[in-house]
């Protein structure tokens with residue numbers, strides 16, 4: 224089966240003030256696949272990820288040029304950022320549940336987008352928590368503060384929260400870097416499980432993680448995409464010497 | 476040699492920490508002790524003098540009733556907060572969430588706020604007297620007092636709200652915006668509720684200033700006392716603190732006792748208002764409290 228291109232990145236350059244953080248990026252992300260970004264610290268993975276739902280807009284002095292298309296539509300020219308972010312959800316490196324109840328955390332997104340009916344909200348909350356594989360864990364304490372959950376549970380709650388607005392793409396920035404192996408495994412299983420419905424892009428420092436779950440992998444270095452290929456190919460026979468050095472651990 | 480030194484060192488460190496601990500305890504006990512002493516002193520001298528006449532009777536040189544002053548005190552607290560809290564909180568929101576960094580206007584506002592916070596209240600009184608009482612023609616009235624006091628408490632509300640809003644972690648904002656919420660929605664549904672406890676502590680400080688204010692009010696709402704309470708904003712009527720001040724400086728035989736009675740009521744009022752504010756904000760900012 225050949226999937227369509229969900230996201231097209233064409234000649235994107237990004238500057239933080241004078242600093243050239245992304246250099247001429249070209250990349251196509253296919254629908255219903257998991258794409259992983261790997262590369263050493265500071266190479267621009269998070270920057271590219273954040274520019275896909277325009278979270279970089281919040282930072283002063285960011286300049287971006289080139290094109291980013293979601294289903295063929297230019298997200299910087301022809302799309303309202305709030306609509307974009309509803310369609311392209313994000314899970315951050317550090318779990319960041321709101322200081323509210325578990326229920327309110329998940330209901331926040333739909334409420335923001337105008338869902339008012341209690342029964343509809345209940346349904347969305349249950350659905351989202353089920354999709355994040357944590358309904359059974361929390362169904363008896365929906366009214367309790369989300370801050371009382373463990374780190375792994377908080378992160379899955381954030382994933383549930385991202386589901387709640389029914390996005391098409393989910394961006395995850397090192398979602399498991401603060402978690403223990405079991406929580407990590409749960410989230411990996413979850414991602415593989417949900418990719419039939421979502422397009423997923425994940426930044427990770429963990430190369431095993433990339434090989435375990437991703438279909439495509441992009442290797443970043445100094446703001447450039449050095450190599451972007453099917454995960455299997457990239458890890459078994461990298462075309463570029465730098466990629467090879469990095470994945471074999473001979474780098475930096 | 477080394478070992479002996481280490482042991483000596485250890486004993487010295489233990490001694491220091493013991494002394495420090497004793498010091499901390501002493502300071503703690505002293506603070507609480509002074510507080511209790513003041514409270515007891517006022518309550519013991521004041522409460523026995525409180526009677527129905529004093530609380531709810533009409534004012535004359537016998538009863539020296541505080542009724543009208545009590546009502547005016549509550550009126551002043553309520554309306555001043557209704558005026559100053561929204562303005563202060565919105566100003567803080569602008570300063571923290573909307574103004575660009577390095578913005579000139581922000582620097583000016585901050586400087587103004589800090590300066591205003593340090594000005595003695597009698598200066599506010601003079602200012603209020605000229606602007607509200609004379610120029611705007613409100614005369615000596617509760618309204619003039621409320622306007623003056625509202626300006627006076629603005630800095631404390633702005634700066635505590637600003638601190639509170641600044642201390643809301645950015646990751647909450649990112650989480651909200653990342654779900655497609657607008658900037659404004661994020662501010663009012665995430666940031667302000669999370670900052671509520673801090674905003675509230677500013678409000679409580681402000682209440683303290685209003686309740687305890689005399690100098691600024693003597694010039695604006697006046698020292699007049701009505702026989703029975705009124706909510707008329709254009710009436711000139713004293714608050715409890717001024718009532719107490721006036722009684723304490725009056726020569727009537729029982730006026731000192733009644734000054735203490737007023738003090739006792741004042742303490743009770745502060746206690747009640749703070750309690751109510753905390754309850755109210757707990758409800759407004761239910762976030763984070765529902766552990």
Ligand SMILES: Nc1ncnc2c1ncn2[C@@H]1O[C@H](COP(=O)(O)OP(=O)(O)OP(=O)(O)O)[C@@H](O)[C@H]1O
Pocket residue numbers: 239242244262263264265266267268269270271282
């Ligand atoms: N807000 C910012 N202002 C200025 N420079 C920034 C900003 N954010 C990131 N950078 C710079 O851009 C470069 C890329 O940062 P980015 O966060 O995308 O790296 P990364 O690949 O995600 O690294 P890591 O793996 O450590 O998360 C870095 O050199 C960083 O210093």
Ligand SMILES: [Mg+2]
Pocket residue numbers: 268269270396426
């Ligand atoms: Mg990063």
